[in-house]
Amino acid sequence: MRTEVQLGPMPNKADYEEAQCIFGGANRPVTLKFEDVVYKININKSSYLSCGCTGNQQTKMILKGVTGVVLPREMMAMLGPSGSGKTTLLTALGGRLGGKLLGTITYNGRPLSNAMKRNMGFVTQDDVLYPHLTVTETLVFTALLRLPNSLTKEEKEKQAKAVLAQLGLTKCKDNIVGGQFVRGVSGGERRRVSIGQEILINPSLLLLDEPTSGLDSTTAQRIVSMLMELAQGGRTVVMTIHQPSNMIFSMVHKVLLLSEGHPIYFGAGSDALEYFKRVGHAPCVPMNPADFLLDLANGISFNDSEERRMAVKEALISAYDHNLRNKLKEDLKKINSQRQESSDDKKIGRWSTTWWQQFTVLLRRGVKERRHETFSGLKSFQVLVSSVITGLLWWQSDIAHLQDQIGLLFFYTVFWAFFPLFQAMLTFPQERAMLTKERSSGMYRLSSYFMARMAGDMPMELVLPTCFLTITYWMAGLQPTAASYFMTLSVLLFTVVVAQSLGLALGALVMDLKSATTLGSVIMLTFMLAGGYYVQHVAVFIAWVRYISISQYSYKLLLASQYSAGEMYPCGSSSLCPVSEFPSIKLVGLDNVGISIIALLIMTVGYRLIAYFALMRVGVIS
DSSP: OOOOOOSSSSSOOHHHHHHHHHHHHSSSSSOEEEEEEEEEEEEEEEEEEEEEEEEEEEEEHHHHHHEEEEOOOOOOEEETTTTTHHHHHHHHHHHHSSEEEEEEEEETBBOHHHHHHHHHEESSSSSSOOOTTTHHHHHHHHHHSSSOOOOOOHHHHHHHHHHHHHHHGGOOOOOOOSSSSOOOOOOOHHHHHHHHHHHHHHHSSEEEEETTTTOOOHHHHHHHHHHHHEEEETTTEEEEEESSSHHHHHHOOOOOEEEETEEEEEEGGGGGHHHHHHTOOOSSSSHHHHHHHHHHHHHHOOOOHHHHHHHHHHHHHHHHIIIIIHHHHHHHHHHHOOOOOOOOHHHHSSSSHHHHHHHHHHHHHHHOOOOHHHHHHHHHHHHHHHHHHHHHHHOOOGGHHHHHHHHHHHHHHHHHHHHHHHHTTTHHHHHHHHHHHHTTTSOOOOOHHHHHHHHHHHHHHHHHHHHHHHHHHHHTTOOOOOOHHHHHHHHHHHHHHHHHHHHHHHHHHHHOOOHHHHHHHHHHHHHHSSSSSSSSSGGGGGGGGGGGGGHHHHHHHHHHHHHOOEEEEEEESOOOEEEEEEGHHHTTOOSHHEEEEHHHHHHHHHHEEEHHHHTTTTSOOO
């Protein structure tokens, strides 16, 4: 049975023909086989004994011998209650699951290869999208990164717009995607954008995790109808689905029903009720077949006890082993899906585009997305108000009030170390889901992403401190020369870059906002106290902290930008004293500024290298 559903306004003729090329047929049909798939994880359980607490590591099986096959032009739905292993199996089929995975998963009779990765689409359960990009920009940037260099830039953009038209997204193409805190397109439109990102590459195998989750029945039906159309074009479509409607259930070709990791049914969706009737489980009243299957997977009937539920599950598992398992394995052997590896497959590398192409696209996309956050009204208001208050507090403080001027310079180092530090610490924890999704899809190298992020963020992050210093510098009456102003500005921006580098490293290492914030506060407070302003006589055993303190080196450079060794200041009613002998300056000194510059350079490079190597751990399965 096929249900025709109009997804949106009809595209124009050119877009329609291009979309038909994408929706019409798969480049390389894929037969997906999985046999006796078992997945185990280690869990820690603590046992409390009289002598204290000890940790015991135990193994838990998530998947328990799952077998099945999906052919081209077929759409398979995996059903089961929460925790039954649907998403785990889907992740394993997508080659994105590490750990103790046993069994055999083949694609046209071969293990997962670079060619297969490039020919596979994977739609995650959550729509991981940049909220400030428009629908068109989202698909175009994805096309530029994922489509091969055999297509020109114009052809990639044309293909993105064709997919947009075919998915019925034309009416919202110029609207931003939106997110949790940003108003954008509807949930159904956002879901179609996520699917569109994957079908851009015209995949032969499309895997989707809960594509209808959180959508109303009409929108869910539209999306599944679209997936059925993709399958009819020669693709292999596999999806997990929690509670499909009767109409959606009738669209799928095959059903895999899981209960606590055990398969209890695999076969045609239309044969499911007949099978369970044969093994002694028939619905008492007319009902949605999917609801009945989920009840069986839970072992639930009205007024049943827990023992009865467990007995039902065990009976269904036994019935599957007796009636379906061996027959299914025999059917798998009969299916000849072996495909000879072509010379083109051997030449296919891991990446669709060059490093430079990835860098430039990611740079453009990053600037478009993050400019809204960097120059948000709240952040700009915060910095501008702080600068005005600071200028008023230090209003026209000349060299006669040397201690006050020194206090302002140290305040610069503190404020513009803390502010960028905490902003940078949010970077990678917030980007983790996106980085995991896109890197797992093979969209770009980590190095191109990292360098694009650094190159795009740095100019934007330097605008607000420049405005802050420009306002406070002249209000506070610091050295009224261009040389002193630009030297002070250079030092301040250098401090921002170093603090940002530390924040990136902490965020990438910890990947938890609360923990990173706590750790960053402790480290920066330690640097501040050892910066040479608050404590002038530090014990020998802790004095080493000043040599790793950002504040100490920045403070020294700011002092050197305002004062020279031979400069005098009023130290009495009618006497002058060298600035270099002022107690707060003498401890830090006005000489050896080159060492401070080198130290900050080493910190900048070192912290960013730490951030890069820490990111290599983030969710990429080779």
